[in-house]
Amino acid sequence: MKRYDLITPEGTKDLLFDECLSRRAVENRFAEIFKSHGYSEVVTTGIEFYDVFNKGSRSIPQEQLYKLVDSKGRLIAMRPDSTIPIARLVATRLKDAEMPLRLYYIQTMYENNALLKGHSDEIVQAGIELIGSDSKKADFEVLSTAMETLTAFEKDKFRLEIGTIGFFKELISKLDIDENTAEEIRYLVSNKNYPALNDLLDGIGNNDATRALKQLPRLFGGEEVFERASKLFSDEKIEKMLSDLRFVYNSLSKLGYEGKIIVDLGTVNRVDYYTGIVFRGYLEGIGEPVLSGGRYNKLISEFGFDAAATGFGINVNAVSSLLLKSENAPRTKVSDAIVFGEKENVLKAVAYSNALAKSGMTVENSLFETLEETREYARKKGISKLYVVSNEVKEIDL
């Protein structure tokens, strides 16, 4: 029989010592940032009914979900995303709350990834959702908080990329094509697959919209992108979208992030619930976006409560893994001291070490029978102080 009781499932791992310290440091820092802007924490359930992730704009491919069956035979999914459960929560228990709502979360998500490709199936994500406002101010608040989060541990090698899903949706609406073809175009644009996109669009027609779509994957970079875009295709809607986005771009640049903001109008996420501005954050050293977010004005209404919303999530594991490699990483400390008491002084020794701990030291109790063994242990662990408790307390520097 094959033994699975000694290993953990594919895509998961145990965290030890310094790894935990880095992860908690990241979580705590993010929570501080979110709280300082008036966000309150919510914790959603780890398992949800499958239906939550299976309808309308929130359908997550079922092969990516970890699924279980409850006692009544109903299909349950392990939380693959936090925004969808929070939308459910807002539309039910929070629908009478005073708007806007500022919510934050730090919780684990599960995604069933392809085997043996080195992807994590268990990811801690932190993020905020700002609910009940469709204003530019709200977009800007979320973006600037995203920036603050992204740069919490890395001050230089990062980029925030902004785009709008509307540009693509507007161009697609000009074409006379079915849903499947539209999805195929979206897929090719998001993969920047220039050759296949050109072939596909050549088969559809040669007009302003197809010509613009062909260029869409190339529409990324700095501020010049806006001019390139409006030259490609222009109507009232697109003009407004581009000028809104440009406003956001300039505002963020003025916050001191000059040169760190990029624009990509070809950002067309697989997740369908985004309706307006979308953005992603990159950190050098991590091969995939660490932060993603955007405006989703229709998602909450799918649960029966109409509210505009925007938010983002950031991959805590990715940020912690970078922190762990940096000089600033919190490291596990050796205990400051060890306390040893001979047989009749055991209780006294415990009381003494408790007192030392209260005074702010990290103190271990010696579990050994003899002083010699205690010294040997302290030497191996690198503990530099030994307290021997008898009638009086003797302090020994090791």
Add this chain to the structure above:
Amino acid sequence: MYIMNKPIRIALTKGRLEKDTVGLLEKIGFDCTTVREKGRKLILPISDANLEVVLAKANDVITYVEHGVCDMGVVGKDTIMEMGGSFFELVDLGFGRCRFALAAKKGSGFYGGYDIKTIATKYPNVARAYFESKGMDLEIVKIEGSVELAPLLELSDGIVDIVETGTTLKENGLEIIEDIAPISARLIVNTVSMKLRQAEIEKLVSLVEANL
């Protein structure tokens, strides 16, 4: 733009695609002596292009690029179709041309009858996706070596495989039923590298496109 002196790392599929890519880089004007005289080394600098060439098996090219440990890669469309993954597929390099095809024993009438067909292939995902698009249920057997053997030994009704000239098929009494997809080498780029090193990558890509 912040300055990065780190070279751009490009993973090449060992073998023919490697040679064709080196040919292309030389046509652009880069000095590829280090790659031509590589010995047993697996990471090779091309200093005048600020490139670092990594030689890998096709599947690994995708893995390295996906994880961002290589910024770019050259890999066949066959591997991309079989492996999938998320990266940008920027350029069809035009070399390494062949195609995926469905073949069966000559005159066997592959699509006839009501029974569920068995397909032998080295590319189970490609085969599955192709028949899925036709709404056809079928059994797939993964074969590692000469796939042509499977129908001859009557393990399968047909094969899905890469075909260049079709000579091997013909010599073994098989015929092409239909073509599935054309294949050629592609230049792929990690999604984050594309954003963090846009200027350098775009410059290289336009040089490549100009010299195809």
